[in-house]
Amino acid sequence: MDDDQGLTAREPDRPAPGLRRRAAALLHRRPRLRLSLLLSAPLAWLVVVYLGALAAIFLTAFWTTDTFTGEVVRTFTLDNFRGLWDEPVYRTIALRSLGVAAAVTAIDTVLGLPMAFYMAKVARPRYRTYLVIAILAPLWAAYLVKAYAWRVMLSEGGLIDEALRPFGLSGPGYGLTATVIVLAYLWLPYMILPVYTGLERLPDSLLDAAGDLGARPLRTFRSVVLPLVYPSLVAGSIFTFSLSLGDYITVKIVGGRGQLIGNVVYDNIGAAGNLPFAAAVATVPVVVMLGYLAAARRTGALREL
Amino acid sequence: MFSPMPASAVRIRDLRKTFGAVEAVAGVDLDIADGEFFSMLGPSGSGKTTVLRMIAGFERPTAGTIELGGRDVTGLAPFDRDVNTVFQDYALFPHLDVLRNVEYGLKVRRVPRAKRRERALEALRSVRLDGMGARRPAELSGGQRQRVALARALVNEPKVLLLDEPLGALDLKLREEMQVELKAIQRRAGITFVFVTHDQEEALTLSDRVAVLDRGRIEQVGTPAEVYERPATAFVAGFVGTSNRIGGVCVRPEKIDVDTEPGAAPADADQHGAEPRGTGSGDRHAMGTVAEVVYAGAATRFVVDLESGERVVALQQNLRTSSMDVMRHRGARVRISWHSAHEFHVPDARS
Numbered sequence: 001m002d003d004d005q006g007l008t009a010r011e012p013d014r015p016a017p018g019l020r021r022r023a024a025a026l027l028h029r030r031p032r033l034r035l036s037l038l039l040s041a042p043l044a045w046l047v048v049v050y051l052g053a054l055a056a057i058f059l060t061a062f063w064t065t066d067t068f069t070g071e072v073v074r075t076f077t078l079d080n081f082r083g084l085w086d087e088p089v090y091r092t093i094a095l096r097s098l099g100v101a102a103a104v105t106a107i108d109t110v111l112g113l114p115m116a117f118y119m120a121k122v123a124r125p126r127y128r129t130y131l132v133i134a135i136l137a138p139l140w141a142a143y144l145v146k147a148y149a150w151r152v153m154l155s156e157g158g159l160i161d162e163a164l165r166p167f168g169l170s171g172p173g174y175g176l177t178a179t180v181i182v183l184a185y186l187w188l189p190y191m192i193l194p195v196y197t198g199l200e201r202l203p204d205s206l207l208d209a210a211g212d213l214g215a216r217p218l219r220t221f222r223s224v225v226l227p228l229v230y231p232s233l234v235a236g237s238i239f240t241f242s243l244s245l246g247d248y249i250t251v252k253i254v255g256g257r258g259q260l261i262g263n264v265v266y267d268n269i270g271a272a273g274n275l276p277f278a279a280a281v282a283t284v285p286v287v288v289m290l291g292y293l294a295a296a297r298r299t300g301a302l303r304e305l
Numbered sequence: 306m307f308s309p310m311p312a313s314a315v316r317i318r319d320l321r322k323t324f325g326a327v328e329a330v331a332g333v334d335l336d337i338a339d340g341e342f343f344s345m346l347g348p349s350g351s352g353k354t355t356v357l358r359m360i361a362g363f364e365r366p367t368a369g370t371i372e373l374g375g376r377d378v379t380g381l382a383p384f385d386r387d388v389n390t391v392f393q394d395y396a397l398f399p400h401l402d403v404l405r406n407v408e409y410g411l412k413v414r415r416v417p418r419a420k421r422r423e424r425a426l427e428a429l430r431s432v433r434l435d436g437m438g439a440r441r442p443a444e445l446s447g448g449q450r451q452r453v454a455l456a457r458a459l460v461n462e463p464k465v466l467l468l469d470e471p472l473g474a475l476d477l478k479l480r481e482e483m484q485v486e487l488k489a490i491q492r493r494a495g496i497t498f499v500f501v502t503h504d505q506e507e508a509l510t511l512s513d514r515v516a517v518l519d520r521g522r523i524e525q526v527g528t529p530a531e532v533y534e535r536p537a538t539a540f541v542a543g544f545v546g547t548s549n550r551i552g553g554v555c556v557r558p559e560k561i562d563v564d565t566e567p568g569a570a571p572a573d574a575d576q577h578g579a580e581p582r583g584t585g586s587g588d589r590h591a592m593g594t595v596a597e598v599v600y601a602g603a604a605t606r607f608v609v610d611l612e613s614g615e616r617v618v619a620l621q622q623n624l625r626t627s628s629m630d631v632m633r634h635r636g637a638r639v640r641i642s643w644h645s646a647h648e649f650h651v652p653d654a655r656s
Contacts, residue, residue: 205396208363211383212390213410213461227400
């Protein structure tokens with residue numbers, strides 16, 4: 001009885017729920033309200049800033065500039081795209097950019113796959129974290145610093161020339177080759193990391209099983225590892241390909257006189273002041289990447305990003 | 306022929322494996338006969354899986370030799386050994402359908418397409434998976450995956466099949482079914498099975514012989530009956546079944562009869578065992594108090610504290626009793642009895 005009285009006596013003492021408590025209870029009862037509060041800011045950012053900018057680019061691409069005043073003329077025209085298509089130099093540049101992106105992706109695949117395999121399957125588990133950090137470390141350095149470092153190394157009589165001299169060779173100098181090398185260096189971590197993640201998820205027992213069934217290492221690699229890690233490779237290639245396609249700084253620094261899509265965009269904004277044409281050029285890599293993503297989707301790679 | 310004895314399917318001499326400072330396998334000798342169902346039984350960390358992996362070739366021994374069918378394979382890679390493995394997680398290739406999984410070994414060994422299809426279908430039939438060939442492993446149940454793994458290994462007709470806790474992931478009912486099936490397949494195929502398990506009941510049920518391992522060493526090798534009835538060491542006695550220490554001897558729980566009404570028996574008969582009242586009574590006795598009664602369906606487990614201070618477990622078949630009957634015995638004074646013929650001695654524990 002005493003206990004009972006104590007309980008009933010205490011009850012009114014409990015403070016009335018505060019504002020925060022009531023708000024929390026309200027949010028608990030209304031999941032939709034909770035969700036909209038949570039997502040409104042990021043959604044606003046995504047729609048206004050991100051998609052809005054893309055839409056603006058796309059819209060601008062259909063405008064033109066007054067040749068005398070340099071003012072943007074806001075009337076719908078396909079002139080920019082027509083010029084892009086008719087002028088052989090732009091086609092050359094577009095194809096060259098695609099070639100560079102493809103070469104960078106190929107190099108990163110060839111370099112990244114064995115490195116990722118070593119990290120995920122050969123190295124002792126406790127060293128893996130350090131290896132991942134080692135792969136990530138270059139990403140913490142400034143892009144420009146790395147590009148200029150390569151400029152120094154690739155310069156005439158530079159480190160690369162010195163290193164190759166004993167073999168009677170000389171470095172590639174500035175140009176498309178140098179661009180490909182530097183871009184491959186810059187984007188390599190973006191290839192290694194998804195492939196590493198994919199390989200780490202691949203059970204070791206599958207490799208054992210293939211060997212157990214008589215497959216030599218190369219066969220195991222071809223028939224088990226490659227098919228299973230393929231989506232991760234495609235995921236990595238999305239990074240290397242798209243980043244290469246949009247790059248214009250590396251080309252400026254080590255590319256010599258070679259131009260890529262990015263430079264055309266840059267020059268049209270800056271020197272030429274032709275924003276609509278720059279926008280039209282900029283849609284080219286966007287369209288290419290949309291096609292690339294559509295193709296990648298079929299391999300299941302988008303689940304690996 | 307030249308050797309006086311037929312070569313063992315597997316012959317292991319002084320096998321050792323260290324991982325860093327840890328000695329996982331510390332000197333193992335084994336002879337496994339052709340066509341034998343041989344189990345390696347032990348707790349986790351006893352080195353049984355490491356021995357299996359060294360037979361398969363996945364791990365390189367630190368020292369010692371492994372012979373398969375009289376041929377030294379110690380330095381050979383897995384793909385050069387005539388053994389196949391059924392993995393604990395089945396290790397089915399997720400990107401291949403069931404038929405291609407089973408065909409894999411044959412394809413690698415360049416068996417012509419028609420021939421290998423025929424053999425793979427036959428193997429799937431033998432594990433009762435006909436018609437499942439087009440499925441992906443992800444679409445199968447645990448028991449079906451298990452059987453695909455078995456078919457994928459057996460289709461290669463290896464001399465020795467290694468099984469690494471293959472039934473561990475299955476639920477009890479399925480596990481019991483698969484045990485029967487495994488045994489049947491082994492008899493039919495006549496292949497030597499080396500079976501790793503931590504489940505003593507499984508090892509006793511399936512095997513022709515059992516090796517009990519602890520801390521990287523073999524404690525005892527023998528038939529299930531030998532290992533169970535005459536354990537060579539305290540570890541075996543404790544790991545394979547439960548054993549009660551009473552005085553200087555050991556007795557298995559099911560060999561102990563619990564008399565819940567000791568007053569009904571003639572008190573003077575205690576010492577000399579002259580009362581043949583029931584089949585379960587024996588010529589040895591002790592008095593005690595029931596500390597716990599656990600009803601377990603087919604049997605009831607009595608935990609009895611003896612007057613000597615020892616605690617014993619007795620297992621009684623629930624032939625006539627029901628749960629309600631046994632529960633009231635908690636705290637009761639009882640007399641336990643057993644036959645001296647069922648006693649066994651084990652050397653004192655090493656540590």
